[in-house]
Amino acid sequence: MLLGKMIHRQNSTRRRYRKQVHLHAVKDLRHRFMMLASVVAAHSVAMVYFEDLDWWQAFWLTMTSASTTGYGDLSAGTFWGQLTTIVLIYSLGITLLAQIASDYVEIRIMRKEMKIKGRMEWSSMQDHLLIINTPTTNTERYLNLLVQQVCNTPGLDDVPIQILTPKFPEGLPETLRAQGVVHHTGDATTPGMLNTAGVDKAKYIVVLSPDSLAPHSDSLVFDTLHRIKEIGTDAFILTEAIDDANRERFRCAGANAVIRPIRAYPEMLVRSLIAPGTEQVLEDLFRYQGDHTVRVDVSLYDVRWADVVTKLIQQNIGTAIGYQDTMGRIITHPSASHHLSLNALILLVGEEQKTPTPEMINKIFAD
Numbered sequence: 001m002l003l004g005k006m007i008h009r010q011n012s013t014r015r016r017y018r019k020q021v022h023l024h025a026v027k028d029l030r031h032r033f034m035m036l037a038s039v040v041a042a043h044s045v046a047m048v049y050f051e052d053l054d055w056w057q058a059f060w061l062t063m064t065s066a067s068t069t070g071y072g073d074l075s076a077g078t079f080w081g082q083l084t085t086i087v088l089i090y091s092l093g094i095t096l097l098a099q100i101a102s103d104y105v106e107i108r109i110m111r112k113e114m115k116i117k118g119r120m121e122w123s124s125m126q127d128h129l130l131i132i133n134t135p136t137t138n139t140e141r142y143l144n145l146l147v148q149q150v151c152n153t154p155g156l157d158d159v160p161i162q163i164l165t166p167k168f169p170e171g172l173p174e175t176l177r178a179q180g181v182v183h184h185t186g187d188a189t190t191p192g193m194l195n196t197a198g199v200d201k202a203k204y205i206v207v208l209s210p211d212s213l214a215p216h217s218d219s220l221v222f223d224t225l226h227r228i229k230e231i232g233t234d235a236f237i238l239t240e241a242i243d244d245a246n247r248e249r250f251r252c253a254g255a256n257a258v259i260r261p262i263r264a265y266p267e268m269l270v271r272s273l274i275a276p277g278t279e280q281v282l283e284d285l286f287r288y289q290g291d292h293t294v295r296v297d298v299s300l301y302d303v304r305w306a307d308v309v310t311k312l313i314q315q316n317i318g319t320a321i322g323y324q325d326t327m328g329r330i331i332t333h334p335s336a337s338h339h340l341s342l343n344a345l346i347l348l349v350g351e352e353q354k355t356p357t358p359e360m361i362n363k364i365f366a367d
Contacts, residue, residue, distance in 0.1 A: 028099075029103040033100060035092075036093065036096040036097065036100065039066075039092050039093045040093070043062045043084060046088070047084075051077065057074060061074040062093075065085060066089050067097065122182055122197075122198060125160055125198050126198065126201040127203040128160035128161065128162055128198065128201070128202050128203060129159050129204040130162050130163075130164065130198065130199060130205045130206070130235070131143075131146075131162070131163045132197075133165060133188065133209070133210045133220070133221075134163065134165040134208060134210070135261075142263055143163070147161060147179055149266050149270045150270055151179060153270050153274055156204075156273065161180070161182070162197060163181065163183040164194070164197040165186075168185065169185050184196060188227065189220065189224060199231055199233055205233065206238045206269065207221050207228075207237070207239040207255075209240040212240070215243055218242050218243055218246045221250065222250065222253060226253055236257075236273065237254055237255050237256050238257045238258075238273060239259075240261045242261060244260075291348055291350050292348070292349065293346060293347065293349075295344055295345070296347060298342075298343075298344065299341075299343055300341065302339055302340075302341060303340060303342075304336075304337060305336055308320050308323075309336075311365065312356075317347070317353070317356045317361070317364075318350070319349075320347055321333070321346055321347065323340065324342060324344040325341065325343070326341050345361065
């Protein structure tokens, strides 16, 4: 009990000092503005009383004197008016204005530095893409590829992007900031950090595996998903899973889509955001298990693409997705009415389907 009180007192003290460090310039600025307003009001009253000026003339004289502009159209002519000007304006007013200008510049520099270093909450950001975690290796290269792909994808090209990561404590690389990307420095598993990143206001959330080779990264992703679920969000959530056995666990924890970490192709991640479900098809293209692509070297002449696709499907051989023409060029998804001559077919076949031979295909088109 005593230890708990001591820890609470220590944390409270730290929070108080941290708050004072960050906000002292703002408090000083407000205090000096109030003092300046008091000086201006007192001098204006004195000018009305001693110099027989109206209120606007008194205020005008006060401001031109405090700013050292001194147009000369009005001036204090009486002894008491001049003495009041020396005491209030020359001794206090000009000094306060200089201090206010200094505080203002300090606050602007501090806020700019906090934004660059990810120390400021982007409270006005909403309907954004929130990327949680960053790869441990080739971080800048991967993020550049990912952001470029997002910017080039219709429907995502104008979505604000925020990154939550402890990777860039001194600021994001210039290449990312130039594209309007902002970040918040911190770890998603730290209490309160997801709230400051606006997880409840995001439109898309991507939870990356920090280390694509370490199974322990799945535990961090799982923890992050549970924290997001506790906060609550309507965002589309995409996560990376190193172990396929964790895919269903991630979905139960709130993930709408789960993919493997494929660092060389961030396009797969972006496609799953804009067209959910396509990530499964794209992943299968990279492995032999499940649906996979094969190349069959077979020569066909003057055939219609629609007939090629239809006959292969009817014979349960596979789905034609492209071909190599007689010039050696790879053509994908041609027009259905397109007549062609080819030297090879590229097929998508299922795990249970037998890879077709050139003889099998020649026989189909010979009949």
